[in-house]
Amino acid sequence: MSEPRRVILLGSTGSIGISSLEVIRHLNRDHTRFEVVGLAVARQADVLRAQAVEFGVEHVAICDEQAAEAVGDRTVYTGANAAVQLVEAVARPGDLLVAAIVGAAGLEAVLTAITLGCDVALANKETLVAGGALVMPLLEEHGVQLLPVDSEHSAIAQCLRSSRSREEIRRLVITASGGPFRTWDAARIRSAGVEEALAHPTWTMGRKITIDSASMMNKGLEVIEAHWLFGLPAEQIEVIVHPQSIVHSFVEYVDGSVLAQCGPPDMKTPIQYALTWPDRVEGCGPNLDWASMRNLEFESLDDRTFPSVRMAMDVVRTGGTSGAIFNAANEVAVQAFLEQRIDFGGIFDLVERGLREIPARDADRLEVVLEDDAATRAFVRDVLDTMDRRTVSSIDR
Numbered sequence: 001m002s003e004p005r006r007v008i009l010l011g012s013t014g015s016i017g018i019s020s021l022e023v024i025r026h027l028n029r030d031h032t033r034f035e036v037v038g039l040a041v042a043r044q045a046d047v048l049r050a051q052a053v054e055f056g057v058e059h060v061a062i063c064d065e066q067a068a069e070a071v072g073d074r075t076v077y078t079g080a081n082a083a084v085q086l087v088e089a090v091a092r093p094g095d096l097l098v099a100a101i102v103g104a105a106g107l108e109a110v111l112t113a114i115t116l117g118c119d120v121a122l123a124n125k126e127t128l129v130a131g132g133a134l135v136m137p138l139l140e141e142h143g144v145q146l147l148p149v150d151s152e153h154s155a156i157a158q159c160l161r162s163s164r165s166r167e168e169i170r171r172l173v174i175t176a177s178g179g180p181f182r183t184w185d186a187a188r189i190r191s192a193g194v195e196e197a198l199a200h201p202t203w204t205m206g207r208k209i210t211i212d213s214a215s216m217m218n219k220g221l222e223v224i225e226a227h228w229l230f231g232l233p234a235e236q237i238e239v240i241v242h243p244q245s246i247v248h249s250f251v252e253y254v255d256g257s258v259l260a261q262c263g264p265p266d267m268k269t270p271i272q273y274a275l276t277w278p279d280r281v282e283g284c285g286p287n288l289d290w291a292s293m294r295n296l297e298f299e300s301l302d303d304r305t306f307p308s309v310r311m312a313m314d315v316v317r318t319g320g321t322s323g324a325i326f327n328a329a330n331e332v333a334v335q336a337f338l339e340q341r342i343d344f345g346g347i348f349d350l351v352e353r354g355l356r357e358i359p360a361r362d363a364d365r366l367e368v369v370l371e372d373d374a375a376t377r378a379f380v381r382d383v384l385d386t387m388d389r390r391t392v393s394s395i396d397r
Contacts, residue, residue: 007275008038008091008118010083010109011100013047015206016123016149016267020098021051023272026284034275038090040083040101040109045070061086083109093117096275099124100149102208107131111366114138121274123149125221126331130324130373132228133363146229147274152222153229154270155248155261162259163251166231173250174222175242176301177202177265179214182243186305190345194337197344202245202265211334215347216301220312221330224323227316234316239309241299246288264288307348311355321372322360328376329354336384350380 007024011017027033036055041048045067052060052074059075061082062068068076077085083101087109091097097113099106100123107127110120111134122128128135139146148154152174163169180199181189197214198207205213212218219239226237245265252258263269268285303310315322333350336342342350358376363369 004032004035006037006092006095007034007098008040008087008095008113009036009098009100010040010086010106011098011102011123012039012051013041013044014100014102015209016100016271017041017098019267020100020123020271020275021055023268023275023284024055027272027275027281034096037095038086040077040086042101043067059086059090081108084112087112087116087118091116091118095119096121098149098271098274099127102126102206107134107369108366110135111138114142114144117142117144119145119147121147121149121271123271125150125218125225126327128225128228128323129221129327130321131363131366131369132224132323133319134366134369136228145277147277148225148229149267149270149274150222150225151248151263151265151267151270153226153249154273156226156230156251158261158273159249159251159259160230163253168253168255169230169232169236170252170254171236171238172226172230172232173238173240173252174219174226175245175247175249175298176216176219176239177213177245178241178243178299179216181214182241182299189305190343192344194340197337201243207338208331208334211337211347212330215334215344216306216308217330217334217347217351219301220308220315221327223309223312224315224326234313237313237316239301241301243297243299244293244295246293246296262288307352311351315355318360319363320360321363321369322355324363324369324373325354325358325360325376326351328373329358329380332377332380332384341384341388350383353383354380 024034036057038059039051039057040061043064049072061077063082065078068078091113095118097118098121099110106124110127148157156172198210200210223237247260247262250258250260264286266285272283315326329351333347337347354376
């Protein structure tokens with residue numbers, strides 16, 4: 001029997017992290033296939049401690065320094081770069097890093113893991129969106145694998161297993177549920193409230209990702225990610241709305257054949273595929289009930305109502321740090337919406353303004369990517385502060 005594969009899980013208390021641990025429990029039920037050697041979170045020390053105790057993890061990371069004592073008697077890395085410290089301390093060649101930290105925070109940790117010879121199961125869209133120009137060459141240099149965990153990119157990767165060359169591919173078609181606002185008109189969407197935006201009809205996810213789904217920013221991020229993962233230009237990537245979330249994506253070939261990967265809307269299946277690749281073993285996710293699926297709908301995306309994908313296509317064409325700018329503007333805008341500082345339509349406006357006002361540069365160094373990420377966040381926050389002051393002034397008058 002082979003040695004268990006060592007796993008470092010970044011973002012263990014989020015929805016992907018919790019599902020990843022559920023999959024590992026399932027895969028370890030007969031014998032230990034995976035050994036969790038590191039866990040990283042932003043906060044939620046009590047949950048982190050329970051996970052560490054259950055899986056026997058001696059090295060953990062938590063950004064919140066004040067919460068570190070609550071993690072218990074083990075090695076704890078703290079601060080903004082806690083995840084990087086954890087990876088540097090425990091990673092070995094051949095380990096698997098599951099990158100499930102939301103936002104750009106996971107980029108440096110992923111780059112560090114790759115240089116140490118780890119394969120990466122990537123659930124963090126923003127790593128490639130902001131740093132694809134850094135990540136992809138590094139993977140080749142160190143001879144490690146990048147395994148997509150997103151259901152859409154996992155679907156494409158599975159469909160591409162029958163392809164021998166990029167020249168055989170006509171286009172990739174990424175499916176989108178359409179979120180809670182699929183049938184709303186543009187004016188109603190712009191004024192939508194937080195609870196309305198969080199009411200996703202198909203998936204259960206964290207707050208930020210759920211808002212991204214409502215705005216279709218998640219599809220924009222996925223378009224950019226697909227460009228890096230599969231080496232195709234914007235012109236060969238398309239988004240189509242599929243409300244049932246059963247078909248996770250398509251690959252259309254030049255001979256007219258179309259391959260699709262189907263499954264229930266449950267993240268445990270793509271997570272397990274990434275963990276066990278290139279093998280398939282019995283899963284813990286639900287199976288499709290074909291008899292219950294009488295109708296599968298597909299609709300064109302209205303990019304006037306949802307301009308996110310159009311902006312993302314422009315990012316792919318522009319290249320450089322435009323992905324970091326797109327992502328950073330969106331992260332700040334989403335947080336502002338959750339804090340009820342802007343209406344829902346303000347997310348689109350702030351991202352578009354960030355792309356227009358912050359000039360993209362060559363993304364040849366991590367420092368440049370992080371600088372433009374920080375500059376964009378500062379710019380969007382300044383715009384928000386100006387909006388707040390104008391609101392207060394109008395009330396005073």
